[in-house]
Amino acid sequence: MIEIDGPFYRVSDSGFEMLIPRWEGHDPETADQADATITLPDGTRRYATFMTLGVVSGIMDRWRDTGECLNGQYFWCSDLIIIREPGFVSMIDAVRDMIATGEIESACRALPIDDSDQYAD
Numbered sequence: 001m002i003e004i005d006g007p008f009y010r011v012s013d014s015g016f017e018m019l020i021p022r023w024e025g026h027d028p029e030t031a032d033q034a035d036a037t038i039t040l041p042d043g044t045r046r047y048a049t050f051m052t053l054g055v056v057s058g059i060m061d062r063w064r065d066t067g068e069c070l071n072g073q074y075f076w077c078s079d080l081i082i083i084r085e086p087g088f089v090s091m092i093d094a095v096r097d098m099i100a101t102g103e104i105e106s107a108c109r110a111l112p113i114d115d116s117d118q119y120a121d
Contacts, residue, residue, distance in 0.1 A: 002028050002088055011092060015099050016040050020088070032086040038095055038108065046108035050081050050091045079109050 001012045009028060011018040017039045026034070032052040039045050056075055063072035081098075083090040098104035 009088070011088060013092060013096065016095060018092070018095060020091075028088040030086050031088060031091075034088070034091060036091065036095075037111065038104070040099070043113050045111040045113060046104055047079050047111055048081050048091075048095070048108045049077055049079050050083055050094070051077070052083055052086055056082065079107070081107060 003010045003012070004022065005019070007022055009020040009022055011020065019037045019039075020031075020034045033055045034050045036048045036050065037045055038048060060069075060072040060075050063069050063075075065072075069075060081091070081094055083094055095104070098107055
């Protein structure tokens with residue numbers, strides 16, 4: 001389930017909760033990039049950046065003009081998960097699969113446990 005929670009979208013799933021900042025023009029059905037904090041049932045928190053190949057290509061094209069990363073010759077981003085299709089559904093499916101396969105531990109950096117209950121129900 002996807003809900004608006006103040007400045008975030010809150011994605012609630014049986015195996016995790018994900019908070020994604022709300023940006024201007026950032027729609028759950030068409031979002032081609034997003035940053036997310038993923039909280040597992042044991043309180044473990046992970047960070048991920050989701051992008052489509054089109055977003056990565058656009059950034060590299062822009063860097064060709066700005067000179068970054070050898071004029072756009074390479075791209076890197078920590079905790080990057082590339083999704084084929086835009087939308088939160090693609091991101092949710094990727095997180096479910098990474099949890100099921102255990103890949104989330106390698107793919108997404110661990111964050112400190114949030115003791116503030118800032119987002120607790």
